[in-house]
Amino acid sequence: xxxxxxxxxxxxxxxxxxxxxxxxxxxxxxxxxxxxxxxxxxxxxxxxxxxxxxxxxxxxxxxxxxxxxxxxxxxxxxxxxxxxxxxxxxxxxxxxxxxxxxxxxxxxxxxxxxxxxxxxxxxxxxxxxxxxxxxxxxxxxxxxxxxxxxxxxxxxxxxxxxxxxxxxxxxxxxxxxxxxxxxxxxxxxxxxxxxxxxxxxxxxxxxxxxxxxxxxxxxxxxxxxxxxxxxxxxxxxxxxxxxxxxxxxxxxxxxxxxxxxxxxxxxxxxxxxxxxxxxxxxxxxxxxxxxxxxxxxxxxxxxxxxxxxxxxxxxxxxxxxxxxxxxxxxxxxxxxxxxxxxxxxxxxxxxxxxxxxxxxxxxxxxxxx
Numbered sequence: 001x002x003x004x005x006x007x008x009x010x011x012x013x014x015x016x017x018x019x020x021x022x023x024x025x026x027x028x029x030x031x032x033x034x035x036x037x038x039x040x041x042x043x044x045x046x047x048x049x050x051x052x053x054x055x056x057x058x059x060x061x062x063x064x065x066x067x068x069x070x071x072x073x074x075x076x077x078x079x080x081x082x083x084x085x086x087x088x089x090x091x092x093x094x095x096x097x098x099x100x101x102x103x104x105x106x107x108x109x110x111x112x113x114x115x116x117x118x119x120x121x122x123x124x125x126x127x128x129x130x131x132x133x134x135x136x137x138x139x140x141x142x143x144x145x146x147x148x149x150x151x152x153x154x155x156x157x158x159x160x161x162x163x164x165x166x167x168x169x170x171x172x173x174x175x176x177x178x179x180x181x182x183x184x185x186x187x188x189x190x191x192x193x194x195x196x197x198x199x200x201x202x203x204x205x206x207x208x209x210x211x212x213x214x215x216x217x218x219x220x221x222x223x224x225x226x227x228x229x230x231x232x233x234x235x236x237x238x239x240x241x242x243x244x245x246x247x248x249x250x251x252x253x254x255x256x257x258x259x260x261x262x263x264x265x266x267x268x269x270x271x272x273x274x275x276x277x278x279x280x281x282x283x284x285x286x287x288x289x290x291x292x293x294x295x296x297x298x299x300x301x302x303x304x305x306x307x308x309x310x311x312x313x314x315x316x317x318x319x320x321x322x323x324x325x326x327x328x329x330x331x332x333x334x335x336x337x338x339x340x341x342x343x344x345x346x347x348x349x350x351x352x353x354x355x356x357x358x359x360x361x362x363x364x365x366x367x368x369x
Contacts, residue, residue, distance in 0.1 A: 012038040015179065016126040017135045018118060019043050019073060019080070021065030023201050024137030024182060026072035027190045030197055031181035032135045033076060039135075041073035041080040044122065046089040046113075047212045068201045075199060083125065085117060092116035094212055098222050101250040104273045105349030108166075108318075109210055115169040123174060133179050140164040141183035142175050145302075151175035153301050155358040158186040165318050168353045168363035169299050219251035233278035235262055238271070238287065246280040249273050255288055255345030269345075289342035295335045295352045295364030302361045305329060312354040312361055314339070316346050322355050335364050 015037040017029040033039055043066050073080035093112045100107035123134045139156035140163050151172055156162040194202035213221045230248030244262045256270040272281040306329035313322035314337055325339045353363035
């Protein structure tokens with residue numbers, strides 16, 4: 001890592017580093033210091049699900065993570081602060097998570113956390129404190145197009161770690177004021193830097209589960225959070241024949257195969273949820289494929305509007321490979337997407353993100369097939 005350089009007489013830009021306790025944000029802090037920024041580290045307290053300070057096996061945001069962030073900041077000589085964002089997180093992330101499941105769709109709380117907490121609330125707080133930029137450990141790249149002046153979001157160099165999908169919601173002002181130092185590095189390089197700097201979290205596993213549901217039981221969490229009991233109902237096949245009982249529709253998502261409690265000679269999957277009838281429909285894998293869907297609550301990055309149907313590669317899940325499609329903007333806040341080939345389990349509530357090579361064109365929330 002190169003040493004910080006500053007031209008005599010210049011004013012150093014000030015950066016808030018979002019430090020989660022993981023190795024990525026710790027190295028992002030080190031790289032930002034190396035660029036000559038005047039930095040502070042900030043860790044967000046988002047939930048109260050970890051009162052004992054025990055580290056979840058694969059989650060994040062525990063008290064142990066706060067301590068890991070503090071130790072990395074201390075190692076770098078950075079001031080470190082913990083900001084209590086439990087209220088905004090409850091209202092903007094957990095509430096949306098619950099309401100989306102209750103509406104029969106499948107939420108993506110990580111995207112909501114980026115959209116409403118990290119790059120809205122935290123960035124606003126950074127500006128209030130007279131800091132110039134927000135720095136995170138996401139694997140993606142931000143560049144400015146010289147011709148149009150628009151700020152662009154691009155995939156990370158490390159395609160296996162690329163997180164551009166969960167950042168499609170960033171607007172122009174947010175992109176302008178965000179720095180992503182890891183976009184041009186591989187995960188192996190990041191861990192190597194962390195080891196060289198003596199970070200205790202150099203080999204810490206990546207967080208994978210939802211921080212406020214560390215045990216993975218979404219239905220149980222929702223019943224505790226809302227005080228409701230989501231009623232059981234019939235599981236049916238495509239003809240309406242009753243196959244069994246489900247444990248509440250919020251516990252299921254389109255394409256799900258495991259945990260259905262239905263025995264059969266052939267594999268079956270969740271193909272539909274009927275809220276009015278409180279029924280869960282199962283069918284063969286072939287029933288999950290479709291070519292078209294609509295998306296709403298859109299955010300376009302590379303261009304202000306789609307003036308005509310556009311050829312793009314589209315992904316409808318974080319780990320899905322992009323597939324060729326024709327995309328048409330059908331309103332101020334809506335898109336219609338038609339894939340060249342039918343795709344499996346296009347799920348309302350998930351994000352659809354449009355790509356042109358490594359460039360993120362924009363995206364939206366899947367509303368219907």
